[in-house]
Amino acid sequence: MGRSAAEKKRWLDDPRHVTWIYRGVWILCGLSVLADRSYDKHGHYPFEEWLGFHGWYGFLCCVLLALTAGLLRRLVRRDEDYYD
Amino acid sequence: MTDLLPPAAIMIVGALLLPLIPSRARPWAALALPVASAAHLLALPMGHAMQLSLFGYDLQPVRVDGLSLVFGTIFHIAAILAGIYALHVRSATQHVAGMIYAGAAIGAVFAGDLLTLFVYWELTAISSVFLIWARGTERANRAGMRYLIVQIGSGVALLAGSILHLSDSGSLAFGSMSPSSPGTWLIFLAFGIKCAFPLLHNWLQDAYPEATVTGTVFLSAFTTKLAIYAMARGFPGTEILIPLGVVMAAFPIFYAAIEDDLRRVLAYSLNNQLGFMLIGVGIGTPLALNGTAAHAFCHILYKSLLFMSMGAVLHRTGTIKGSQLGGLYKSMPWTTLFCIVGSLSIAGFPLFSGFISKSMIVTATTEAQLLLPFLALLFATAGAFHHIDIKVPFFAFFAKDAGIRCKEAPWNMLLAMAIAAFLCVAVALPPGTNMLYAMLPHAPVDYAAYTPTHVWTQLQILLFSALAFSVLLRSGIYPLPLRSTNLDTDWLYRRLAPSIVRRALARGASVQSELGAAGARRLEALRAGVHRRYGPEGVFARTWATGSAVLWVVLLLAVILALYYF
Numbered sequence: 001m002g003r004s005a006a007e008k009k010r011w012l013d014d015p016r017h018v019t020w021i022y023r024g025v026w027i028l029c030g031l032s033v034l035a036d037r038s039y040d041k042h043g044h045y046p047f048e049e050w051l052g053f054h055g056w057y058g059f060l061c062c063v064l065l066a067l068t069a070g071l072l073r074r075l076v077r078r079d080e081d082y083y084d
Numbered sequence: 085m086t087d088l089l090p091p092a093a094i095m096i097v098g099a100l101l102l103p104l105i106p107s108r109a110r111p112w113a114a115l116a117l118p119v120a121s122a123a124h125l126l127a128l129p130m131g132h133a134m135q136l137s138l139f140g141y142d143l144q145p146v147r148v149d150g151l152s153l154v155f156g157t158i159f160h161i162a163a164i165l166a167g168i169y170a171l172h173v174r175s176a177t178q179h180v181a182g183m184i185y186a187g188a189a190i191g192a193v194f195a196g197d198l199l200t201l202f203v204y205w206e207l208t209a210i211s212s213v214f215l216i217w218a219r220g221t222e223r224a225n226r227a228g229m230r231y232l233i234v235q236i237g238s239g240v241a242l243l244a245g246s247i248l249h250l251s252d253s254g255s256l257a258f259g260s261m262s263p264s265s266p267g268t269w270l271i272f273l274a275f276g277i278k279c280a281f282p283l284l285h286n287w288l289q290d291a292y293p294e295a296t297v298t299g300t301v302f303l304s305a306f307t308t309k310l311a312i313y314a315m316a317r318g319f320p321g322t323e324i325l326i327p328l329g330v331v332m333a334a335f336p337i338f339y340a341a342i343e344d345d346l347r348r349v350l351a352y353s354l355n356n357q358l359g360f361m362l363i364g365v366g367i368g369t370p371l372a373l374n375g376t377a378a379h380a381f382c383h384i385l386y387k388s389l390l391f392m393s394m395g396a397v398l399h400r401t402g403t404i405k406g407s408q409l410g411g412l413y414k415s416m417p418w419t420t421l422f423c424i425v426g427s428l429s430i431a432g433f434p435l436f437s438g439f440i441s442k443s444m445i446v447t448a449t450t451e452a453q454l455l456l457p458f459l460a461l462l463f464a465t466a467g468a469f470h471h472i473d474i475k476v477p478f479f480a481f482f483a484k485d486a487g488i489r490c491k492e493a494p495w496n497m498l499l500a501m502a503i504a505a506f507l508c509v510a511v512a513l514p515p516g517t518n519m520l521y522a523m524l525p526h527a528p529v530d531y532a533a534y535t536p537t538h539v540w541t542q543l544q545i546l547l548f549s550a551l552a553f554s555v556l557l558r559s560g561i562y563p564l565p566l567r568s569t570n571l572d573t574d575w576l577y578r579r580l581a582p583s584i585v586r587r588a589l590a591r592g593a594s595v596q597s598e599l600g601a602a603g604a605r606r607l608e609a610l611r612a613g614v615h616r617r618y619g620p621e622g623v624f625a626r627t628w629a630t631g632s633a634v635l636w637v638v639l640l641l642a643v644i645l646a647l648y649y650f
Binding site: 082 | 541550552
């Protein structure tokens with residue numbers, strides 16, 4: 001394992017590759033929505049059978065969570081040694 | 085002969101003998117204990133029970149049935165994994181405490197009566213606190229003390245509840261109850277404290293991240309899952325558990341999202357997983373209870389794995405703060421891989437352990453027509469994947485390279501992680517080909533996990549959750565780990581209550597000093613008065629003439645006579 005400045009460059013060190021992964025996630029998401037049409041979807045509730053329901057519901061939940069967590073942080077964040 | 089030996093005996097008695105063993109051999113001897121105990125458990129037949137009569141009460145120190153066997157089995161596996169993970173540790177305290185703790189938890193799940201349960205319940209509390217104190221820092225000492233107070237409090241509630249329950253029902257048997265009398269409510273509360281109910285949860289996030297590297301691995305497996313077992317045994321189908329479970333599944337994610345200490349993120353995630361299990365207990369159908377038992381089993385495996393990987397990071401780098409880590413995949417590739425397996429398992433990715441057990445509980449909510457809990461569980465699945473399962477490996481091993489270069493984890497840590505990772509994949513096999521699903525309490529398990537709908541919807545929700553992570557991260561909206569302490573309910577007893585007590589004491593002291601000053605003034609006045617009357621110049625010091633004295637006495641007698649007369 002190299003520990004010097006001459007450490008070999010990893011595949012992930014190249015920002016272009018990170019962008020590839022980012023685009024890959026978009027493509028996989030698109031495919032998973034398209035897959036909804038390829039099988040007989042059995043939802044317990046009617047809304048579960050909407051196209052890509054689990055996808056966009058999950059996405060919205062995550063975004064809302066991140067935004068709310070940001071607000072929560074303003075409220076509860078203190079110094080690292082607050083209790084010391 | 086083996087029938088006479090309770091399942092906990094080998095581990096607890098063996099652990100007490102560990103200090104006698106030379107320190108080089110001690111970790112191996114500690115590891116031998118759960119192995120021997122597991123062999124003993126395998127020899128016990130299903131339905132085995134031990135009866136005992138004490139002071140006229142019928143006790144059942146051992147009861148082997150489907151539910152206790154699932155938890156007893158996974159507790160043994162967890163103890164073996166933790167034993168391997170701790171092979172490099174020389175401290176006798178940690179080995180003794182860890183094995184007594186695991187043994188007590190095993191004893192508790194095989195306890196057939198409330199008194200035996202109470203004894204093991206308290207033993208888990210007392211032994212486990214040493215895993216926190218063994219860290220040796222002032223911070224850990226104080227966190228350990230807070231942890232102990234809460235855990236003992238749970239035990240006291242259990243004892244008081246059991247006594248009240250005994251006087252109500254005349255029996256100490258530990259079976260299905262409903263929270264309807266003060267006794268059963270107290271027992272419910274005792275279980276609830278260890279289940280980390282909302283607002284009673286913070287002992288978990290407070291204490292677990294302060295324990296030693298190996299201690300947290302032990303802690304993550306036993307206490308809370310023992311409580312889930314107790315809840316499933318004592319209060320299946322208790323509806324109030326459903327809303328409580330929903331809050332627990334959703335709320336901790338908000339805190340996990342802004343937490344910097346990655347082991348604390350995992351503690352919040354543990355809380356979120358307990359919420360899933362409590363919902364299963366609250367629904368109480370065979371599918372839900374099987375789902376809960378299976379989920380507890382899978383959860384112990386992947387949660388141990390995640391805590392092991394973060395423990396390895398802490399062991400090698402000396403920090404576990406997300407804000408200070410990053411790029412460790414270059415130094416610790418195996419740990420990275422195992423951590424990712426743990427993350428995929430907890431997220432419930434198809435072919436990883438959480439997939440089947442979590443979807444059993446989610447399916448149970450839909451079958452019970454519980455729309456809000458269903459949506460909440462989807463929210464929790466997406467949110468936890470985003471804010472915990474991706475966050476932990478991402479900020480430790482990837483993200484921005486923090487420049488830390490260290491050695492890979494020690495061989496024994498890697499071995500424990502490898503076994504745990506293997507098991508995470510093994511128990512994801514479809515029910516029918518999978519040992520775990522053959523041993524669930526409500527047989528036969530007729531659950532088709534790998535249907536196209538299950539697989540695709542689960543993949544979709546997780547992929548979009550990953551997409552949200554990437555989009556938010558690239559757009560700068562994602563709440564990055566920052567050095568901080570986040571106030572949670574522990575603020576109430578770490579800041580608010582002490583400040584109230586301090587103020588009350590200060591007020592008391594000032595009142596006392598005021599009282600003291602006033603008292604001194606009065607005492608001086610009294611002394612002066614006495615001196616004036618009885619002193620050498622005082623009125624009582626004068627010599628009185630005999631005649632006037634007699635006159636006074638006669639007068640006094642006359643008054644008394646008059647009083648008697650009337």
